[in-house]
Amino acid sequence: MSSDLARRPGAAWLLRSLLAILRHPSLWLVALRQVRVLAAPAWWRRAPFLPVPDAAYLRFRLVTMYGSDASPDPADIVPYLRWCRAWPHLAT
Amino acid sequence: MVPRLAAPGNLSAAVAGGSGPSEPDRHDRSDDEHHGADGSYVLRLHQIRVPLVEPMRSASGELHERTSIIVEAEGADGVRGWGECVVLDGLDYPVASLEVAWAWLCAGPDTWAIGRDEAGASIPRTAPRSAAGALRDALWDLGLRRDGISLASWLGGSSPRERVSSARVLGIAGDIDALVAAAQEASLAGHRHLVCKIRPGWDVEPLCAVRDALPSVGLAADANGSYAPDDGALDAIDELALAWLEQPVAPGDLAGSARVAARLATPVVLDESVVSVHDLERAMRAGALDGLNVKPGRNGGAIEAQWLAAIAAEAGLDVLVGGLLETGIGRAAAVALAAAPVITLPTDLGPSDRYLASDLTEPFVLGADGTLRVPTGPGIGVTPRLDRLAALTVRRAEVRVER
Numbered sequence: 001m002s003s004d005l006a007r008r009p010g011a012a013w014l015l016r017s018l019l020a021i022l023r024h025p026s027l028w029l030v031a032l033r034q035v036r037v038l039a040a041p042a043w044w045r046r047a048p049f050l051p052v053p054d055a056a057y058l059r060f061r062l063v064t065m066y067g068s069d070a071s072p073d074p075a076d077i078v079p080y081l082r083w084c085r086a087w088p089h090l091a092t
Numbered sequence: 093m094v095p096r097l098a099a100p101g102n103l104s105a106a107v108a109g110g111s112g113p114s115e116p117d118r119h120d121r122s123d124d125e126h127h128g129a130d131g132s133y134v135l136r137l138h139q140i141r142v143p144l145v146e147p148m149r150s151a152s153g154e155l156h157e158r159t160s161i162i163v164e165a166e167g168a169d170g171v172r173g174w175g176e177c178v179v180l181d182g183l184d185y186p187v188a189s190l191e192v193a194w195a196w197l198c199a200g201p202d203t204w205a206i207g208r209d210e211a212g213a214s215i216p217r218t219a220p221r222s223a224a225g226a227l228r229d230a231l232w233d234l235g236l237r238r239d240g241i242s243l244a245s246w247l248g249g250s251s252p253r254e255r256v257s258s259a260r261v262l263g264i265a266g267d268i269d270a271l272v273a274a275a276q277e278a279s280l281a282g283h284r285h286l287v288c289k290i291r292p293g294w295d296v297e298p299l300c301a302v303r304d305a306l307p308s309v310g311l312a313a314d315a316n317g318s319y320a321p322d323d324g325a326l327d328a329i330d331e332l333a334l335a336w337l338e339q340p341v342a343p344g345d346l347a348g349s350a351r352v353a354a355r356l357a358t359p360v361v362l363d364e365s366v367v368s369v370h371d372l373e374r375a376m377r378a379g380a381l382d383g384l385n386v387k388p389g390r391n392g393g394a395i396e397a398q399w400l401a402a403i404a405a406e407a408g409l410d411v412l413v414g415g416l417l418e419t420g421i422g423r424a425a426a427v428a429l430a431a432a433p434v435i436t437l438p439t440d441l442g443p444s445d446r447y448l449a450s451d452l453t454e455p456f457v458l459g460a461d462g463t464l465r466v467p468t469g470p471g472i473g474v475t476p477r478l479d480r481l482a483a484l485t486v487r488r489a490e491v492r493v494e495r
Contacts, residue, residue: 036472060438065399066368067221073370079403080369086402089246090395 016074027081034084037092123391133234134495135227137197138162139190139487142419149289153183156412158417158448161223162191162481165230173234173471177226177420178389187390187416196223199261200491221367227268227392229425232395243425243464244473247398248320248432255463256413256430257438259285259312260446265296268301275302275309282462283308285335285438291318292377296328303332314338317364320346326370330356336383336410336437339363349368349380359383361415361437367391369403376407383410383437387426389418394425400431412437420444421451424472427456431466450484451478 021031038058039051053061057068066072084091140157161177177197179190188196228252236243241326260278265271275286286306288299290313303311309356318325319340322332326340336359341348343364359382366384375381391397402409402489413430417422423441430439441464444455453474456464467473 007258056193060224060228063221063224064396066370067392072368073373077371080399081400082406083402087249087398088407090398 010071013071013074017077020074020077021081024081027078027085030081030085031090034081034091062088093428104151106333129309132492133198133231134166135197135230135491135493136164136166137194137489137491138164138481138485139451140200140419140481140484141486142451142484144417144447145445145449147263148417148447149265155180155183155417158254159190160419160420160422161190161197162228162421162452162476162485163197163230164227165227166236167234167238169238171234171238173230173232173237174421174476175226175229175425176389177223177230177391178416178418178422179222180416187222192221193223194487194489196220198491200488201493205333213350219235221392222389225388225391225396227413228395229388229393232393232469233425234318234470238469242361242428242468242473243394243471244428244431244468247394247429251433252428252431253466254431254468255459255461255465256427256441258283258396258442258458258464259287259310259438259464260264260439260442262289262302262323263312263480264289264291265298265349266294271298272301275306279306279309281443282458282460283309284462285312287312287314287338287440289313290315290329292323292325295325296332299329299332299334301323302430310335312338312361314335315340317342319352321345321351326352326356330358332358334358336361336386340363346378346380346437348376348377350378351381361385361410366400369400371410372400372404376409381409381413383415385412385440386429387414387416388429389416389422389426397429398434401429401432401434410436411440413439414442420449420451420456420474421472421476423456423465424453424474427464427466428472439460450480454478454482 021027035051038053040054043051062069140160142163144155144157148155159179161179163177165173177193178187178194180187181190209461236246260283262271262274265274278286286302286309287303299313306393313329317339321341329337338361340352340360346365349360349362353455362375362381363382363385366375386397386401388394388397391400404411413426413433413435415426418426426441430441443458453476458464
């Protein structure tokens with residue numbers, strides 16, 4: 001599924017998201033947990049060999065969360081992680 | 093405790109066409125041993141058509157019958173989960189059309205992995221949100237039923253309400269005597285809160301008539317975005333000290349909504365304006381709302397709606413759960429959300445027999461105190477009657493999802 005990689009958020013988006021998280025130290029552990037929870041199964045066996053979500057699942061969740069599979073505003077990651085912290089059992 | 097089929101690995105496998113690795117690659121084995129099935133499931137789609145007890149008129153249009161796509165996910169162990177895809181063809185409302193939602197659900201995993209080159213031209217590249225939400229709800233329901241956990245407790249933490257207060261929605265009657273009669277009938281039935289649909293030309297006079305007839309009943313209004321921000325009628329409505337005024341101006345006009353919210357003492361609740369957390373954040377920054385109406389049928393399912401509700405509540409907004417004339421399946425999921433502590437206003441979900449000539453589940457019944465009982469059984473807590481489902485179904489399809 002070569003088009004999947006192209007549909008993943010780009011490096012600029014990841015960097016902006018990371019900066020948004022870095023401003024909130026109280027969310028760092030939550031962010032790490034979410035990386036683990038959302039990482040594609042056996043991510044180490046397949047390119048890009050990073051613990052990123054499965055591209056198809058990511059798009060599916062973007063649709064349920066936003067109504068579109070376009071990359072969301074990186075600033076949205078902060079309220080998302082706050083919600084993950086408050087409701088960890090829902091944050092899958 | 094993560095429901096097996098609702099977890100990312102499982103749904104990911106489904107969305108990717110069963111190509112994902114096995115569940116233990118993702119979760120602790122102890123969790124997996126807690127579950128019993130292999131992750132494959134059969135998805136059965138039922139397009140149903142249910143006549144309404146009476147037409148529902150609003151500023152968005154008029155509805156005479158209810159069409160839904162019921163999503164049934166049956167695991168290899170025979171456990172079934174249920175979701176409902178809201179369809180409102182004929183109304184000016186932001187949910188997918190019947191054929192778009194049906195085509196996407198029927199297309200199965202190859203197309204759910206949206207973005208594949210082989211996706212058919214007739215299938216939208218982006219999934220219809222209401223269909224994706226119904227699929228997710230069905231898989232969550234399946235997982236929760238398997239674990240014996242109720243959706244209400246899953247969404248509401250340790251203290252979901254046992255009953256939720258129900259506000260009766262009164263459509264645009266066109267005749268004030270008929271509206272007052274409907275309001276009195278609702279009050280006699282037990283409702284302590286009423287929401288009147290309004291639009292320019294049908295607002296102050298009917299609201300005053302209901303208020304005069306039932307001064308002790310909580311009264312709110314829903315304009316479905318039909319006013320201009322500077323319309324003087326909004327100031328006259330403000331004089332009525334309503335419990336809230338829902339969606340006074342067009343959904344895209346956050347600046348206009350902010351002007352209305354600043355001018356009126358009546359709390360402004362936004363509905364169609366907020367379809368995502370991004371919209372919510374923008375609306376809050378603009379000062380465009382005092383409250384939020386979340387609808388699982390429109391907001392991507394019960395979990396995503398809870399996300400919106402929790403963020404709004406954390407920001408100090410009031411939140412209510414709205415309905416879209418769902419059958420008992422979608423209604424049960426929405427009532428479960430309405431039971432969560434983050435929900436602070438009466439739901440506009442009502443008893444089944446008020447809206448639907450026949451329901452798929454045992455009906456939701458209004459208590460004498462104007463409340464609905466929150467289902468406490470596993471999952472959404474209600475099970476469709478298969479004979480009724482068969483009788484109301486006008487189209488079927490089946491999709492197999494293998495691990």
